[in-house]
Amino acid sequence: MIQTLHKLWRNHGGLHLDYHKEDSNAAPTRHLPMAEELIIPLQQHSGYKPTLTVNAGDYVYKGQELASHTGFMKVPVHASTSGTITAIEERPIAHPSGLSDVCIILKPDGKDDWGNARMPTYPDPSQVDGEILRQRICAAGIVGMGGAVFPAAIKLNVHDNIPIEALIINGAECEPYITCDDRLMREKPLEILRGVQIMMHIIATQRCLIGIEDNKPEAIAAMQAACEELGEQRIEIIPIPTLYPSGSEKQLIKILTGKEVPSGGRPSTLGIVCHNPATARAIYRAVVLGEPLIDRYLTITGKGVAQPCNVEVPLGTPIQHLIAHSGGYTPAAKRLAMGGPMMGVSLHTDQIPVVKATNCILVSDIPESEQQPALPCIRCGLCAEACPVTLLPQQLYWHSRARDFDKAEQYHLFDCIECGCCAYVCPSHIRLVDYYRFAKAEIRTQRDAKTKANIARERHDFHQERLERAKREKAEKLAKHKEQAQTNTDDGKKAAIQAALERAKAKKAEAAAQTTTGETTE
Amino acid sequence: MIFSKRTSPYVSGKQDVSSIMRQVLYALIPGTAVLIWYFGWGILSNLVLAIVFAELLEWGMLKLRQRPVRPFLSDYSAVVTAWLLAVAMPAFSPWWLIAIAMIFAIVIAKHLYGGLGYNPFNPAMVGYAAVLVSYPVQMTIWPAPVDSSFAHIGFGQTLQHVFAGSTQGWDALSAATPLDAVKVSLSLNKLLSEIYATGQFGLLAGQAAWGLVNLAWLFGGLWLLWQRIIGWQIPVALLGTLAVMASVFWLIDPQAYASPLFHLFSGAAMLGAFFIATDPVSASTTPTGKLFYAAGIGLFTYIIRTWGGYPDAIAFSVIIMNMAVPLIDYYTQPRVYGTKQGQRG
Numbered sequence: 001m002i003q004t005l006h007k008l009w010r011n012h013g014g015l016h017l018d019y020h021k022e023d024s025n026a027a028p029t030r031h032l033p034m035a036e037e038l039i040i041p042l043q044q045h046s047g048y049k050p051t052l053t054v055n056a057g058d059y060v061y062k063g064q065e066l067a068s069h070t071g072f073m074k075v076p077v078h079a080s081t082s083g084t085i086t087a088i089e090e091r092p093i094a095h096p097s098g099l100s101d102v103c104i105i106l107k108p109d110g111k112d113d114w115g116n117a118r119m120p121t122y123p124d125p126s127q128v129d130g131e132i133l134r135q136r137i138c139a140a141g142i143v144g145m146g147g148a149v150f151p152a153a154i155k156l157n158v159h160d161n162i163p164i165e166a167l168i169i170n171g172a173e174c175e176p177y178i179t180c181d182d183r184l185m186r187e188k189p190l191e192i193l194r195g196v197q198i199m200m201h202i203i204a205t206q207r208c209l210i211g212i213e214d215n216k217p218e219a220i221a222a223m224q225a226a227c228e229e230l231g232e233q234r235i236e237i238i239p240i241p242t243l244y245p246s247g248s249e250k251q252l253i254k255i256l257t258g259k260e261v262p263s264g265g266r267p268s269t270l271g272i273v274c275h276n277p278a279t280a281r282a283i284y285r286a287v288v289l290g291e292p293l294i295d296r297y298l299t300i301t302g303k304g305v306a307q308p309c310n311v312e313v314p315l316g317t318p319i320q321h322l323i324a325h326s327g328g329y330t331p332a333a334k335r336l337a338m339g340g341p342m343m344g345v346s347l348h349t350d351q352i353p354v355v356k357a358t359n360c361i362l363v364s365d366i367p368e369s370e371q372q373p374a375l376p377c378i379r380c381g382l383c384a385e386a387c388p389v390t391l392l393p394q395q396l397y398w399h400s401r402a403r404d405f406d407k408a409e410q411y412h413l414f415d416c417i418e419c420g421c422c423a424y425v426c427p428s429h430i431r432l433v434d435y436y437r438f439a440k441a442e443i444r445t446q447r448d449a450k451t452k453a454n455i456a457r458e459r460h461d462f463h464q465e466r467l468e469r470a471k472r473e474k475a476e477k478l479a480k481h482k483e484q485a486q487t488n489t490d491d492g493k494k495a496a497i498q499a500a501l502e503r504a505k506a507k508k509a510e511a512a513a514q515t516t517t518g519e520t521t522e
Numbered sequence: 523m524i525f526s527k528r529t530s531p532y533v534s535g536k537q538d539v540s541s542i543m544r545q546v547l548y549a550l551i552p553g554t555a556v557l558i559w560y561f562g563w564g565i566l567s568n569l570v571l572a573i574v575f576a577e578l579l580e581w582g583m584l585k586l587r588q589r590p591v592r593p594f595l596s597d598y599s600a601v602v603t604a605w606l607l608a609v610a611m612p613a614f615s616p617w618w619l620i621a622i623a624m625i626f627a628i629v630i631a632k633h634l635y636g637g638l639g640y641n642p643f644n645p646a647m648v649g650y651a652a653v654l655v656s657y658p659v660q661m662t663i664w665p666a667p668v669d670s671s672f673a674h675i676g677f678g679q680t681l682q683h684v685f686a687g688s689t690q691g692w693d694a695l696s697a698a699t700p701l702d703a704v705k706v707s708l709s710l711n712k713l714l715s716e717i718y719a720t721g722q723f724g725l726l727a728g729q730a731a732w733g734l735v736n737l738a739w740l741f742g743g744l745w746l747l748w749q750r751i752i753g754w755q756i757p758v759a760l761l762g763t764l765a766v767m768a769s770v771f772w773l774i775d776p777q778a779y780a781s782p783l784f785h786l787f788s789g790a791a792m793l794g795a796f797f798i799a800t801d802p803v804s805a806s807t808t809p810t811g812k813l814f815y816a817a818g819i820g821l822f823t824y825i826i827r828t829w830g831g832y833p834d835a836i837a838f839s840v841i842i843m844n845m846a847v848p849l850i851d852y853y854t855q856p857r858v859y860g861t862k863q864g865q866r867g
Contacts, residue, residue: 012859017533096529176533250859263860329523336525341532348527364532373593375539376639380802381753382537384809389859394807395851412858420531427537428639434529 006209006238009258011251012390014243015421017176017342021215024301024308025179029187031312032325038080038106038316039353040066041093045143046150047073054104058085061115063292066104069138075151076141078292079106080314082113094338094355098348106316119290130202133287140286141293141356146170146181146247146276147339149357152283155275156202158268164205165271168256169196169280171212171219172240172247175340178360180297181277183310185212185219188281189226195280196235198287203273206234209256210277213246214239244342245419249274251388263415278359293356300326304333304363313354319361320350332365342420375428383422383432389415393422397432400439405446408439416440539638543598545751549742550605550797556738557609560667560731563680564613569605571617571684575624576604583633599638603627606646606797610790610837611653612664614675614683619660623649643844644804647837654837662833664699667731700732700788701833704780713777736792743796752800755812760795761786763820771828779828791823794836804844811847811854818843 043049050067051074054060060079069076084107091103119139122128138153158164169192173181185192196208212220223237240246240255250261252274259270267274278297285291294315301308306327313322319336323329337344338358354361383393391412399408416436423432557565580600584591607623627649635641654661665675704714746752768782785791790798799805799819806815819839826835 012856098527254859260860263858265860333523334526335528335532337530337532339530341530343530344532346525346527346529346532348525350523350525362532366526367532367534369534369538370528372538373590375593375597376637378539378542378599378639378803379805379807380542381807384807384856385753390856391858392808392855411855412861415858415860418530424531424533425535425537427535427539427542429534429538431529433531437529 006236006256007258008238008240008256009254011243011246011254011388013386013388013421014245014251015386015424016242017244017424019176019215019242020301021177021179021182023177024299024310025182027309029183029297029310029312030325032317032322034081034108034110034112034314035317035321036107037086037318038083038108038314039091039318039351040077040080040104040106040316041091041353041355042067042077042102042104044077044141044149044315044356045075046148047075049102050074050076052088052104054085054088056085056087059083060085060106061113061117063114063117063119063294065117065139065292069141073151073154075143076139076292077104077315078141078294079117080294080316081106081108082111082115083108092349092352094345094347094352094358096345103353119286119292121290122287125198125287126201128287130204133198133202136287137283140282140291142279142282142286143293143356144276145278145282145296145356145359147343147357147359148249152275152279155273156199158203158273162268162271164203164268164273166207166209166257166273167196167200167203167205168253168267168272168274169208169210169277170247170249170252170274171210171216171223171277172252173216174213174242174244174247175342175344175360176244177301177362178299178340179301180299180310180359182216182219183299184281184297185216185277186222189222190229191281191284192223192277193226193230193232193235193280194288195282195284197230197232198283199273199275199280200234205273208235210235210237211240211246211252211256212237213242215242245388245417245421248388248417248419250417263412296354296356296358298322298354298358299360300363301360302333302363303365304330304335305361306330315355316353318351318353319347322354322361323350323363329363333363334366335364337362337364342424343418369429372429374430377426377428377430380427382425382427386421386425388419388421389417391416393432396439397430397435400435403439403442405439405443409443413439413443539597539599542751543602545749546602546746546797547598547605549746549749549751550602550609552742553735553738553793554605554609556731556735557613560735561613561665562675563677564615564665564675565609567680567684568608568611568613568615568620571615571620572604572608572611572624573601575621576600576628579624579628580633583629583637587633587637589637594638597638600628600632603632603646603649606793607649610646610650610793612661614665614680616660616687617684619653619657622656623653625649626652639803641803642847644798644801644840646801647798647840651837651841654832662699662702699833700784701827704784705827705833708778714780732789733787736787739792739796743792746796746800752796753809753812755809756800756805756816757795759813759816760799760820760823761791763817764791764824767821767824785824785827789827789834790836794819794823794840798836799840799843804840804847806847806850806854808851808854808856810856811850814850814854815843815847818846 050069053068054066062079062082064079066077066079085104086107087105090100093101125133134153134156142152143149144152171181171185200208220237220239227235227237245251246255253267253272254260261267282293295312297310297312299310300322305323309326336347336350338347339345339360341362344362377394379394387393395411396408396413418433420433426432577600580595584594607627627645631643631645631648632641743757747754764785765782768785771779772781799816806812822839822842823835826832826838
């Protein structure tokens with residue numbers, strides 16, 4: 001056993017929840033028949049929309065790029081199977097507001113044909129330059145698959161001035177119900193670890209800590225066995241206590257290293273890079289097998305599905321299709337969410353497709369407590385006890401509610417990770433996280449408006465100044481001209497007068513002289 | 523299929539306001555039972571009257587304020603207030619005294635400030651302090667505790683006393699509480715050893731009855747702690763400060779200052795530490811703040827008991843410290859993850 005005694009640190013607060021992991025984690029991951037149509041949203045990452053490279057009517061091979069990634073914070077999407085693009089149109093996507101966005105509709109031809117779309121392979125990545133591997137990761141459309149969907153290549157772009165001490169792999173999977181990382185670690189530990197080795201090569205670190213909550217003993221054992229098989233001494237598999245939200249990036253970093261990510265900062269400032277096991281596996285497949293990110297593991301679970309399970313499905317598969325192959329809905333099915341019960345996004349329809357962020361489809365009933373109205377805050381402080389960030393959720397609530405956003409920010413509103421612990425424990429059933437989301441959104445809007453106003457003002461000021469300057473310059477020019485003209489005229493006049501006077505004098509003198517002469521001559 | 527939309531989290535804990543209040547009521551049962559053993563109908567009449575007045579006033583105020591009646595009446599918060607007042611006021615209190623206390627507690631201290639959750643002062647203690655200051659005589663007449671006192675003062679006599687104000691033969695039954703007795707005797711320049719020699723004092727340096735009542739409050743309070751309804755900070759800091767203050771002066775002059783045990787077990791210290799100061803609405807909310815808040819209550823309690831004009835002082839001390847809560851909360855904010863200590867909001 002490689003298991004070493006690793007010192008662990010404790011975060012403030014946290015919750016022991018009803019995990020319901022056993023609902024879905026017992027059976028091996030299933031592969032479902034291909035859906036009738038795949039809906040591939042153009043944007044499946046945090047950043048900017050990639051540029052479409054296909055048109056409706058095009059035939060595409062499996063793995064073919066559908067939208068290109070050239071540009072900052074752009075991540076490409078690929079065809080999850082071979083088939084025909086039937087349309088490029090707006091479809092509902094997994095967004096809290098139930099918005100629609102541009103999706104590529106792909107009708108599979110059933111051949112699942114790669115054509116020549118597979119990228120060149122790097123059988124031995126350790127011999128390849130890190131930058132080339134990083135570009136491959138970008139080209140393969142890989143994003144953080146824990147749900148944050150931040151472009152993986154950007155996260156792996158570390159600067160030489162901060163050496164990376166450790167890579168952390170977040171296998172905590174702390175949200176109730178979700179078991180896809182658990183199954184992935186049990187079933188594909190070698191692929192994950194090979195991906196980890198590639199990442200360690202790219203960021204040039206000699207240490208990797210893999211944190212897994214101790215309610216996943218099989219996953220821990222499988223990962224440890226794989227580690228031994230690879231003879232990898234640099235990677236530590238570390239069981240951590242099961243406590244929500246230990247799988248939050250900042251919380252896990254504290255647990256494993258005792259370091260805290262500075263408020264408003266990134267883990268890289270501590271010399272730490274954090275990734276999800278599914279991302280590691282996707283990196284392995286992109287680099288060694290030349291396959292872009294076109295499918296993923298996910299959990300279908302909750303009271304509302306007949307046969308909870310884990311599946312590996314092509315991206316773009318409609319949720320409806322997943323449910324149909326998991327025994328359908330039960331009468332309890334009242335709410336559909338993407339993600340876990342603590343932080344998931346609720347969806348209004350099952351027409352929405354699986355995307356890179358989809359780790360779980362949770363179909364649940366509506367608890368009785370939800371129908372009760374929220375009572376006033378009784379200041380019991382249970383929220384502050386539960387908060388993993390040591391915030392004072394109650395104060396944040398009062399200030400957010402009163403729209404006193406400056407005060408809310410002073411109480412570290414933006415350090416809130418929206419884990420939902422406070423709202424979970426609140427005896428008055430106040431939807432605390434909603435107040436924080438509202439306050440954050442308002443502050444961001446205000447900031448944007450302020451920035452815009454500032455830019456507009458600067459532009460206006462500049463314009464105004466330019467006008468002033470032009471006016472001033474014109475006036476100056478005029479004045480100068482005038483002065484010059486003035487001086488010129490004055491002198492000229494004087495000179496003319498003088499000249500005239502002199503001429504007159506001369507004439508007079510001449511005349512006088514003539515008279516004298518005349519008199520004398522006569 | 524169209525699904526119900528909502529924002530996360532979709533699950534919630536089992537605790538709600540009414541279940542918390544109910545558990546406080548359960549924890550009050552042992553102490554109340556001991557009180558009833560010693561004071562019989564006197565405590566029961568207090569309880570019934572206080573709860574009836576409290577619910578009526580709560581209902582009336584909710585109607586006046588145009589608030590939904592059902593969720594607020596069923597939160598048990600008014601019952602807890604009434605119960606605390608009923609066990610703090612002397613047994614066999616006349617109906618009007620209880621009514622006035624409840625008006626101050628429910629109408630003035632609670633609803634005029636905005637109702638549940640918005641009151642800066644502990645409603646029960648505002649009610650108690652108001653009647654203590656206004657009716658000091660009625661508020662300090664406790665009947666002497668007697669075993670199984672239902673037989674001692676009958677139901678009819680209770681009704682007569684509570685509703686008709688009959689005080690026939692009442693003087694013979696009443697007795698000073700231990701804190702009162704000690705205070706009066708000390709003011710007459712008696713030594714504590716002489717006071718103890720009168721034989722009124724036994725268990726835990728107080729009268730046996732009051733010692734038992736306090737032990738029962740302690741028991742209920744520990745249960746609340748174990749149920750995690752209250753935190754350890756407030757009881758520990760309050761009782762600790764009171765004990766430290768009492769020990770210091772007792773060690774200096776044991777004849778002039780009562781012992782720490784006497785202070786802890788003969789007045790309202792236990793009830794105050796576990797049930798009154800822990801009222802979340804009016805207490806400090808930060809972990810460190812709770813320590814300061816409760817230590818302040820312990821300190822003021824000792825000062826007022828020893829050098830002030832009242833035998834007990836939990837009510838005044840709680841109200842004084844309630845005023846300090848916003849300040850305490852502001853200066854005791856915990857360090858947020860990823861920030862340095864002292865980055866205050």
